Amino acid sequence: MAMEIEASSKASGNSNNNGGGGGGGGVVPALSPLSETLWREKTDTEFIGDVSARLTWKDLTVMVTIGNGETQNVLEGLTGYAEPGTFTALMGPSGSGKSTLLDALSGRLAANAFLSGTILLNGRKAKLSFGTAAYVTQDDNLIGTLTVRETILYSARLRLPDKMARSDKRALVDSTIVAMGLQDCADTVIGNWHLRGISGGEKRRVSIALEILMRPRLLFLDEPTSGLDSASAFFVTQTLRALARDGRTVIASIHQPSSEVFELFDRLYLLSGGKTVYFGQASEAYEFFAQAGFPCPALRNPSDHFLRCINSDFDKVKSTLKGSMKLRFEGSDDPLDKITTTEAIRTLIDYYRTSQHSYAAIQKVDEISKVKGTVLDAGGSQASFLMQSYTLTKRSFINMSRDFGYYWLRLVIYILVTICIGTIYLNVGTGYNSILARGSCASFVFGFVTFMSIGGFPSFVEDMKVFQRERLNGHYGVTAFVISNTLSAMPFLILITFLSGTICYFMVRLHPGFWHYLFFVLCLYASVTVVESLMMAIASIVPNFLMGIIIGAGIQGIFMLVSGYFRLPHDIPKPVWRYPMSYISFHFWALQGQYQNDLVGLIFDNQLPDLPKIPGEYVLENVFQIDVNRSKWTDLSVIFSMIIIYRIIFFIMIKINEDVTPWVRGYIARRRMQQKSGTQNTTIAPDVLTQSPSLRAYVSTQRRNGTSNS
Numbered sequence: 190m191a192m193e194i195e196a197s198s199k200a201s202g203n204s205n206n207n208g209g210g211g212g213g214g215g216v217v218p219a220l221s222p223l224s225e226t227l228w229r230e231k232t233d234t235e236f237i238g239d240v241s242a243r244l245t246w247k248d249l250t251v252m253v254t255i256g257n258g259e260t261q262n263v264l265e266g267l268t269g270y271a272e273p274g275t276f277t278a279l280m281g282p283s284g285s286g287k288s289t290l291l292d293a294l295s296g297r298l299a300a301n302a303f304l305s306g307t308i309l310l311n312g313r314k315a316k317l318s319f320g321t322a323a324y325v326t327q328d329d330n331l332i333g334t335l336t337v338r339e340t341i342l343y344s345a346r347l348r349l350p351d352k353m354a355r356s357d358k359r360a361l362v363d364s365t366i367v368a369m370g371l372q373d374c375a376d377t378v379i380g381n382w383h384l385r386g387i388s389g390g391e392k393r394r395v396s397i398a399l400e401i402l403m404r405p406r407l408l409f410l411d412e413p414t415s416g417l418d419s420a421s422a423f424f425v426t427q428t429l430r431a432l433a434r435d436g437r438t439v440i441a442s443i444h445q446p447s448s449e450v451f452e453l454f455d456r457l458y459l460l461s462g463g464k465t466v467y468f469g470q471a472s473e474a475y476e477f478f479a480q481a482g483f484p485c486p487a488l489r490n491p492s493d494h495f496l497r498c499i500n501s502d503f504d505k506v507k508s509t510l511k512g513s514m515k516l517r518f519e520g521s522d523d524p525l526d527k528i529t530t531t532e533a534i535r536t537l538i539d540y541y542r543t544s545q546h547s548y549a550a551i552q553k554v555d556e557i558s559k560v561k562g563t564v565l566d567a568g569g570s571q572a573s574f575l576m577q578s579y580t581l582t583k584r585s586f587i588n589m590s591r592d593f594g595y596y597w598l599r600l601v602i603y604i605l606v607t608i609c610i611g612t613i614y615l616n617v618g619t620g621y622n623s624i625l626a627r628g629s630c631a632s633f634v635f636g637f638v639t640f641m642s643i644g645g646f647p648s649f650v651e652d653m654k655v656f657q658r659e660r661l662n663g664h665y666g667v668t669a670f671v672i673s674n675t676l677s678a679m680p681f682l683i684l685i686t687f688l689s690g691t692i693c694y695f696m697v698r699l700h701p702g703f704w705h706y707l708f709f710v711l712c713l714y715a716s717v718t719v720v721e722s723l724m725m726a727i728a729s730i731v732p733n734f735l736m737g738i739i740i741g742a743g744i745q746g747i748f749m750l751v752s753g754y755f756r757l758p759h760d761i762p763k764p765v766w767r768y769p770m771s772y773i774s775f776h777f778w779a780l781q782g783q784y785q786n787d788l789v790g791l792i793f794d795n796q797l798p799d800l801p802k803i804p805g806e807y808v809l810e811n812v813f814q815i816d817v818n819r820s821k822w823t824d825l826s827v828i829f830s831m832i833i834i835y836r837i838i839f840f841i842m843i844k845i846n847e848d849v850t851p852w853v854r855g856y857i858a859r860r861r862m863q864q865k866s867g868t869q870n871t872t873i874a875p876d877v878l879t880q881s882p883s884l885r886a887y888v889s890t891q892r893r894n895g896t897s898n899s
């Protein structure tokens with residue numbers, strides 16, 4: 190199957206004919222006309238010779254620091270290469286270092302990991318930072334409410350150049366859908382907790398489709414077949430092989446392949462305990478094991494046999510066996526049952542080191558390294574900032590409108606709760622008792638009703654997961670995300686707060702007049718948006734929905750306490766609680782504003798009919814201790830500025846997580862290591878690679894946190 194697909198003949202015609210960039214207009218070897226246009230737009234580089242990705246790694250060692258400066262070699266002296274047109278499979282038992290090797294090759298090592306050795310892309314030390322090569326992670330972080338076609342289309346709009354015609358983008362998306370065999374489910378939604386969607390295998394293929402959209406020359410995949418049934422795994426692997434056949438370099442870690450899947454591998458890299466057990470043609474591995482003294486028994490799947498030979502956990506299993514089970518092992522003809530797996534691994538590693546396969550690999554690595562080719566930056570985005578922000582806003586708006594749990598459910602609950610408030614405080618009036626009733630009503634609305642907005646946190650955490658994946662692959666920046674999230678949520682928040690605010694205002698009969706009404710609903714809108722922004726800031730620090738909700742609830746509980754209702758403003762203890770806490774609390778500003786909005790100009794009955802009436806201004810100053818010299822509109826603008834402040838905090842926290850945290854972790858790890866060894870360490874941080882946040886570290890944190898709410 191020819192996998193390099195053109196958007197349309199028009200697009201290819203354009204690109205091919207006027208490809209008069211640096212390369213002199215000729216067709217670049219191994220690049221289709223469409224890819225060439227994309228690259229030329231982006232890189233502004235001279236295309237010299239072949240631009241396919243030839244990746245080599247020599248004496249690659251990765252050391253990690255654990256705990257108090259102890260170090261551990263996760264990979265040791267690995268040498269290998271990956272060529273265009275081939276599909277290289279990394280195999281090995283759990284913990285053998287497959288993902289670490291992928292991370293090292295793609296420049297995504299964790300901050301506490303140090304690398305030595307040489308990694309060259311087309312003979313050059315490539316700076317593989319955000320999105321240079323496409324990387325498909327184990328987790329499918331997709332937006333559940335979008336269809337397959339929409340998912341890929343939005344991704345295309347986020348990354349393809351603005352200049353490219355919409356029809357061309359659409360055609361490119363369609364061709365990618367065909368390439369990944371997703372035609373049958375193209376218009377089916379991905380699925381989430383309440384929407385039945387596509388299967389696990391299809392989700393995997395969508396994740397891969399998103400990464401091949403920009404036609405990368407180099408593709409890394411971390412366990413693309415895990416969790417799939419044998420048919421889906423076969424289909425995914427076959428697609429990867431077809432992508433490779435089209436001139437791409439594909440490297441994937443594969444867990445436990447079936448024999449059909451194994452047959453699709455071109456090269457096999459077998460790892461055990463971070464060392465090479467075998468690197469060579471996948472088809473020759475069978476013979477290699479036989480020559481090393483571990484022939485594959487009849488009726489055993491070769492890949493199972495290889496993994497059986499190099500998985501030292503089998504020793505632990507064997508030692509737990511008793512009685513007849515143990516006898517059965519000892520009586521068998523399999524050489525593996527006679528010796529421990531640890532011994533087998535040692536034999537295989539030694540055998541490989543002196544084998545023809547190892548010499549051939551070293552020779553080939555030297556040969557490839559000498560050829561200097563063009564290094565193309567594969568991932569990233571070529572769309573303008575405006576286009577990214579517009580596309581993200583639209584995508585996010587569609588997601589919010591289709592996900593019942595995002596805002597619709599909240600709208601229903603808000604209306605129900607405000608009807609309850611309305612009936613309890615119905616026509617509150619201006620009697621003596623209504624003074625306190627108005628106070629408690631405002632306190633409840635701006636305390637509890639706004640508090641309910643933390644219910645949107647789980648949906649937001651899901652959004653964050655998609656953001657992290659796209660961000661790490663260089664699809665767009667943090668600013669575009671913050672802007673889009675703010676804009677897309679705005680209509681929903683306006684709808685919720687204006688509807689429920691109106692119900693409450695008219696049922697309770699708060700201070701009559703359009704401006705009083707407007708102030709009340711605007712204040713409610715601003716307060717709910719502050720809660721959303723606060724929760725966003727929390728999500729950037731704690732991406733776990735349960736912990737996030739608990740922390741958010743705790744913070745709001747404290748804010749409520751110092752709002753000036755539960756304890757009057759002048760009575761709040763001054764250190765800490767009054768200054769600064771009450772001024773940080775948005776509840777405080779909301780109540781200050783709303784009390785003025787409601788009471789100024791009203792005249793209340795006194796306790797006894799013959800006593801003089803009480804003016805609202807008197808109540809404000811002497812009962813609620815409100816600062817009447819400050820305009821209620823000033824109070825409102827403070828709440829609006831809090832929205833901006835929290836969004837800025839959110840932005841800064843993401844930046845800190847991306848840039849500062851890995852640097853600090855790396856620094857601490859290095860210091861500890863130096864203190865432990867007492868000398869300058871010989872293993873150096875990579876100068877060939879930029880240490881960028883590890884996708885795997887992110888994914889595993891997500892998994893550990895169990896953030897999914899689906």
Ligand SMILES: Nc1ncnc2c1ncn2[C@@H]1O[C@H](COP(=O)(O)OP(=O)(O)OP(=O)(O)O)[C@@H](O)[C@H]1O
Nearest residue numbers: 253263282283284285286287288289290299301302
């Ligand atoms: N940044 C790190 N800090 C500490 N230990 C690490 C780090 N990265 C990897 N390791 C350790 O290195 C070993 C290899 O991990 P790696 O995830 O690469 O293995 P794997 O073969 O991909 O395993 P699996 O198939 O289970 O995903 C593991 O024991 C892991 O705990």
